[in-house]
Amino acid sequence: MFFAKILNYIRLAIAYVRLNWLSHIEYRNAFYIEAAGMFLNNVIWLVFWVYFFKAFPTVPTWTSSDVITLWAISAAGWGIAFVIFGNCRFLANIISTGQLDAWMLYPRHLLSHLILGKMKPSAFGDMVFGFAMYLFFVRPDFPHLALFCILTVSVAILFTGFSIVAGSLSFFLGNAESLALHLEFAMICFCTYPAPIFEGRIRWLLYTVLPALFVSYYPIEALRNLSIEQALYAFAGSLAFASIAVYVFYFGLKRYESGNLTVMRG
Amino acid sequence: MAIKVENLTKQFILNKRDGWRSIKTEVLAVDSINFSVNSGQSLALIGPNGAGKSTTIKMLTGILHPSAGQAKVLGLTPWRERTRLAYQIGAVFGQRSQLWYHLPPEDTFELLSRIYNLDRNQYKEQRNLLIERFDLGPFLKTPVRKLSLGQRMRAEIAASLLHKPRLLFLDEPTIGVDIVARQELRDLIREWNKQDGVTVLITSHDAGDIEHVADRVIVINHGHIVLDDNLSNMRQRYLSSKILSARFHGEHKTVDLHGAKVLQSANYSIEVEIDTSVVTTEKVIKHILELGTIADISIEDPPLEEIIAHIYSQPVTNNDSSTHT
Missing domain, CATH: 3.40.50.300 (P-loop containing nucleotide triphosphate hydrolases)
Known part of the structure; x- marks a missing residue:
């Protein structure tokens, strides 16, 4: 029963990804430019960080390979999250403008259905960048590559959960569109710094409010040591945060005020 | 149900x-x-x-x-x-x-x-x-x-x-x-x-x-x-008026009947609003027939928009109308 539900949801997710893909490639030039632009943007940042670490080895235990792994897993996780669950990033707007109504008319669980609704074209660039960088520059063996692929799922779950929490702030603040955007930028920013540079209270902050260490610490440690235990910690953190996100969304939903805005899909 | x-x-x-x-x-x-x-x-x-x-x-x-x-x-x-x-x-x-x-x-x-x-x-x-x-x-x-x-x-x-x-x-x-x-x-x-x-x-x-x-x-x-x-x-329930339109073969006399209000009048045609609470439709038709030689005559209800507008303008009471199925 449970697996049948999961399979059913995967089928639905595939149908949404297909439709979103078709919708975006109606304007294929714009789509490819946006995806390629994001790829290039990531490359520039990565080159900067690799040179920075070579010039200033501030984290002695970290090599340029770790920096590439960190960027690769962050980008791939981010990409997977918003290729599939891209509507998370519009959640604050959907709530504040009363557009949840349309989603409530479908016979699906609201949140899990709603987040499938849109795709971020730039997320494709991130996803391709993440896997390409890891394959070409880290040159992993099969176990490392397999673990990397599994951990990108954990990172994607975390980013999706964080985006849901950020967007759900609109339930409590009225319009949290800008705040959600800033929080997401802060999250991705902290995720791309090596975890060892953060200590003390900041580290606790990065386990809780901005849970970046479940991207920049446990997955990297898991890949460095090929450690299943560290990978499980990463998954546990991501799933815990995703559970909190679901709770926050449905708690906030009780405060939802519907609207009558004119909108078109896709 | x-x-x-x-x-x-x-x-x-x-x-x-x-x-x-x-x-x-x-x-x-x-x-x-x-x-x-x-x-x-x-x-x-x-x-x-x-x-x-x-x-x-x-x-x-x-x-x-x-x-x-x-x-x-x-x-x-x-x-x-x-x-x-x-x-x-x-x-x-x-x-x-x-x-x-x-x-x-x-x-x-x-x-x-x-x-x-x-x-x-x-x-x-x-x-x-x-x-x-x-x-x-x-x-x-x-x-x-x-x-x-x-x-x-x-x-x-x-x-x-x-x-x-x-x-x-x-x-x-x-x-x-x-x-x-x-x-x-x-x-x-x-x-x-x-x-x-x-x-x-x-x-x-x-x-x-x-x-x-x-x-x-x-x-x-x-x-x-x-x-x-x-x-x-x-x-x-809400209609207390009807619209009568008449076309004549020649020129017609003017309407002079309490409860019949002229909405439009031209040389060969006329449009009258009948207040049915004041005068019967039958009486107005008889009067119109006396005004000239009729070529065509029609009676219609006012548009539904007018009825709806009339209902919207009614004062609100706290009693719902009875349940109807």
């Missing part, structure tokens, strides 16, 4: 700003309304903007929780069993589209088949039926953004019928649509209601929609039901 509503109430709390202070105000959007709708019936829920009809529909579809009262839609409590109910209802919002703007309608149909978990064979059968009945073939593969509004609304209504709903909610389905396309849409809705037995609940500001689609009308204003009756009874 498709819908049964008992003392349904919705109260919103609005925060009003007074300088730095925030003042909470309670607004009663829907005030203890009662009505029921039989299966297969076609009901128009009308009222001016802000009357409470959209709030009522949102409660009946499970979008909003009521502040008090009960409602059963197809035997289910909408706000508690929203997901189960969604399999059995369809909804069309004239101002909201469920079609994907950059893609052809057939792609949205495919997605909807996944959302509603439709059996592949049953889906294809229903889709083909809808393509034929709604004449979607010529634009099924055209991106929605390139369709006329009339074509889009046809596809929109077809999309809402893909999962064979037993109850269809239509919120201003003809808004912005031209007169020919509007008539086509009304015919299609009517046909689906009569032939397939789908219960229809329509809201519209267009009197034509109500006249052509609905068997029964509920007028809601300031959160109260101010009228619940069928269309012909509504006309009789």
Whole structure:
């Protein structure tokens, strides 16, 4: 029963990804430019960080390979999250403008259905960048590559959960569109710094409010040591945060005020 | 019974700003309304903007929780069993589209088949039926953004019928649509209601929609039901005037009769509003026949818009009209 539900949801997710893909490639030039632009943007940042670490080895235990792994897993996780669950990033707007109504008319669980609704074209660039960088520059063996692929799922779950929490702030603040955007930028920013540079209270902050260490610490440690235990910690953190996100969304939903805005899909 | 509503109430709390202070105000959007709708019936829920009809529909579809009262839609409590109910209802919002703007309608149909978990064979059968009945073939593969509004609304209504709903909610389905396309849409809705037995609940500001689609009308204003009756009874109840138009072979004399007000007068024609509470229609016809040699004469009810406007302008009382099924 449970697996049948999961399979059913995967089928639905595939149908949404297909439709979103078709919708975006109606304007294929714009789509490819946006995806390629994001790829290039990531490359520039990565080159900067690799040179920075070579010039200033501030984290002695970290090599340029770790920096590439960190960027690769962050980008791939981010990409997977918003290729599939891209509507998370519009959640604050959907709530504040009363557009949840349309989603409530479908016979699906609201949140899990709603987040499938849109795709971020730039997320494709991130996803391709993440896997390409890891394959070409880290040159992993099969176990490392397999673990990397599994951990990108954990990172994607975390980013999706964080985006849901950020967007759900609109339930409590009225319009949290800008705040959600800033929080997401802060999250991705902290995720791309090596975890060892953060200590003390900041580290606790990065386990809780901005849970970046479940991207920049446990997955990297898991890949460095090929450690299943560290990978499980990463998954546990991501799933815990995703559970909190679901709770926050449905708690906030009780405060939802519907609207009558004119909108078109896709 | 498709819908049964008992003392349904919705109260919103609005925060009003007074300088730095925030003042909470309670607004009663829907005030203890009662009505029921039989299966297969076609009901128009009308009222001016802000009357409470959209709030009522949102409660009946499970979008909003009521502040008090009960409602059963197809035997289910909408706000508690929203997901189960969604399999059995369809909804069309004239101002909201469920079609994907950059893609052809057939792609949205495919997605909807996944959302509603439709059996592949049953889906294809229903889709083909809808393509034929709604004449979607010529634009099924055209991106929605390139369709006329009339074509889009046809596809929109077809999309809402893909999962064979037993109850269809239509919120201003003809808004912005031209007169020919509007008539086509009304015919299609009517046909689906009569032939397939789908219960229809329509809201519209267009009197034509109500006249052509609905068997029964509920007028809601300031959160109260101010009228619940069928269309012909509504006309009789609120009509105290008729419009008489006459054409003459030659010039005619002037109208001089208490209760007959001249609306338009030309050399060979005249239009008179008859106040039936003052003078009988028969008496006015006799008087008109004496004015000259008649070439043609007709008597009509005033447009439905005028009746509706008259109902909207009535003062609100706290008593709902009796429940009507």
